[in-house]
Amino acid sequence: MVKSVEDDLGTRLGSQMISDENSSVVKTNQALLTGEGEASVNSSCERKKKEMKKETRLGISVKRDEDYGNWYSEVCRFGDLVEYYESVKGIYILKPSAMKIWKTIQRLFDAEIEKMNVEEYYFPIFVPGSALEKEKNHIEGFAPEVAWVTRAGDTELATPFALRPTSETVIYPFFSKWIRGHRDLPLKVYQWCNVVRWESSDPTPFIRSREFLWQEGHTAFATKEEADREVLDVLNIYSRVYEELLAVPVIKGIKSENEKFAGGLYTTSIEAFIPSTGRGIQAATSHSLGQNFAKMFDVTFEDKKGKRSMVWQNSWGLSTRSIGVMVMTHGDDEGLVFPPRVAPFQVVVIQVPIKGAADDQVLCNACEAVKSTLQEAGIRAKVDIRDNYSCGWKYADQELKGSPLRIEIGPRDLANDQVRIVRRDTGAKMDVKRGGMIEQVKDLLEKIQRNLYDVAKRKVEECTQKVETWDEFVKALSQKKLILAPWCDEVEVEKDVKKRTRGDETGGGGAKTLCTPLEQPELRKDTLCFASGKPAKKWSYWGKSY
Numbered sequence: 001m002v003k004s005v006e007d008d009l010g011t012r013l014g015s016q017m018i019s020d021e022n023s024s025v026v027k028t029n030q031a032l033l034t035g036e037g038e039a040s041v042n043s044s045c046e047r048k049k050k051e052m053k054k055e056t057r058l059g060i061s062v063k064r065d066e067d068y069g070n071w072y073s074e075v076c077r078f079g080d081l082v083e084y085y086e087s088v089k090g091i092y093i094l095k096p097s098a099m100k101i102w103k104t105i106q107r108l109f110d111a112e113i114e115k116m117n118v119e120e121y122y123f124p125i126f127v128p129g130s131a132l133e134k135e136k137n138h139i140e141g142f143a144p145e146v147a148w149v150t151r152a153g154d155t156e157l158a159t160p161f162a163l164r165p166t167s168e169t170v171i172y173p174f175f176s177k178w179i180r181g182h183r184d185l186p187l188k189v190y191q192w193c194n195v196v197r198w199e200s201s202d203p204t205p206f207i208r209s210r211e212f213l214w215q216e217g218h219t220a221f222a223t224k225e226e227a228d229r230e231v232l233d234v235l236n237i238y239s240r241v242y243e244e245l246l247a248v249p250v251i252k253g254i255k256s257e258n259e260k261f262a263g264g265l266y267t268t269s270i271e272a273f274i275p276s277t278g279r280g281i282q283a284a285t286s287h288s289l290g291q292n293f294a295k296m297f298d299v300t301f302e303d304k305k306g307k308r309s310m311v312w313q314n315s316w317g318l319s320t321r322s323i324g325v326m327v328m329t330h331g332d333d334e335g336l337v338f339p340p341r342v343a344p345f346q347v348v349v350i351q352v353p354i355k356g357a358a359d360d361q362v363l364c365n366a367c368e369a370v371k372s373t374l375q376e377a378g379i380r381a382k383v384d385i386r387d388n389y390s391c392g393w394k395y396a397d398q399e400l401k402g403s404p405l406r407i408e409i410g411p412r413d414l415a416n417d418q419v420r421i422v423r424r425d426t427g428a429k430m431d432v433k434r435g436g437m438i439e440q441v442k443d444l445l446e447k448i449q450r451n452l453y454d455v456a457k458r459k460v461e462e463c464t465q466k467v468e469t470w471d472e473f474v475k476a477l478s479q480k481k482l483i484l485a486p487w488c489d490e491v492e493v494e495k496d497v498k499k500r501t502r503g504d505e506t507g508g509g510g511a512k513t514l515c516t517p518l519e520q521p522e523l524r525k526d527t528l529c530f531a532s533g534k535p536a537k538k539w540s541y542w543g544k545s546y
């Protein structure tokens with residue numbers, strides 16, 4: 001059974017903490033007010049934090065770079081993002097922190113997509129078998145992942161329903177019905193919903209789960225040009241969600257024939273890279289469907305000259321995987337690290353008491369007052385008021401849960417009319433006068449947001465390697481690099497690379513293209529494909545992936 005970290009620590013730490021507090025030297029109220037002896041209290045909290053972590057393994061029990069899989073799982077669970085749903089494998093409960101982040105993503109996305117005149121709908125979760133049948137050729141590879149409802153009570157359903165793995169087959173019959181003439185175009189719809197994909201490979205919270213949340217968009221246009229433009233407009237919004245909110249650098253690109261959505265014309269994506277594992281991860285996709293689905297679902301319109309034509313369609317999606325990519329990008333050995341713009345709480349205020357002091361109500365009030373001042377300035381803040389935990393424990397807990405800033409207030413701070421601010425990303429500490437606190441906090445939150453992005457970007461750049469030959473490629477792959485290589489763009493060559501790199505020491509499947517970046521480095525005329533030796537047509541990113 002997996003218990004939450006608080007349950008765990010409550011039982012493991014409770015008695016130890018109480019005896020710790022009781023055995024401490026009693027300080028007078030005078031000392032409390034003047035802050036006398038508090039320097040040692042502050043550092044004793046830090047020391048205690050370290051000791052407690054060692055003894056009780058408060059928080060993460062493994063190092064990120066030693067056991068990435070377990071590190072990630074612990075960070076998600078102990079950081080209070082998810083709880084495992086033990087009854088069904090690959091299913092997770094999203095806790096309030098995860099939902100708050102998802103809501104922030106939703107808000108930015110809604111605001112941007114509204115500017116593009118895309119309207120929100122809600123379509124049913126049930127997909128009639130007959131509709132999926134229509135798309136048979138394209139979902140062939142996906143069929144094992146489709147989950148079905150076959151029975152109601154004791155009665156077998158005459159026509160079983162699938163739970164949506166994606167909603168093309170639910171929505172397009174209505175496009176066929178709603179679109180009559182050119183005046184009905186463009187038709188642009190999107191929805192926020194859950195989808196179900198019964199994946200067989202290793203489930204991982206947010207990254208690969210059997211039920212997840214996403215936003216999916218489906219649009220129809222009179223011309224290919226309009227549709228093409230939208231594919232990239234949406235990709236840009238996705239890229240902004242990652243870069244501006246989640247502080248995760250991504251690469252915009254086009255998928256290879258092997259890796260595109262088989263039902264469409266071409267697929268664009270944004271790709272992130274996780275340096276610790278050396279794997280790429282598809283962060284969101286925006287597809288041009290061409291007229292394939294229009295043909296299948298009879299989505300046609302009468303143009304201005306009275307001629308019937310098929311529409312041009314797109315579909316695009318961004319899921320809660322984004323939260324997992326953010327955790328992987330910024331998390332460290334102490335736990336989660338949230339970028340300020342999405343952090344459920346940007347500041348946690350913690351009281352640094354004088355051990356054994358009879359009355360710390362003054363401090364408690366000061367913490368509440370600081371929190372209120374922060375909240376009034378629009379900063380998401382909370383006080384950790386739990387009186388059954390020591391300040392050291394609370395520091396470690398705040399670090400585990402990823403809030404960008406911690407404000408410590410002790411008697412000396414009170415006496416000096418100041419607070420101590422500690423950064424989650426760098427650990428830097430600074431004492432700030434109460435009067436200038438809001439300005440400082442706002443400034444620091446912006447700095448942290450920028451720093452997280454810059455550090456992540458630098459790490460990816462350090463892991464990126466340009467190669468031109470097969471030997472360079474294999475070496476870079478063994479060093480877990482994100483590889484940029486000149487390629488002839490042939491399907492068989494990509495399949496061959498995958499086969500030749502399967503089962504190497506880096507584990508996972510074989511290497512494949514992640515994308516062909518929209519931003520292309522210059523390609524010399526005589527450049528050859530690193531894998532086939534044929535003339536290269538483009539630079540593509542290669543690597544192992546999630």
Ligand code: 87F
Pocket residue numbers: 139142143145146165166167168197215216217261285287315316317318
């Ligand atoms: C799993 C089972 C059945 C992906 C599946 O990417 C069908 C599918 O069609 C399936 N997994 N796909 C492709 C989804 C394409 C597209 N749909 C709208 C997106 C974004 C949102």
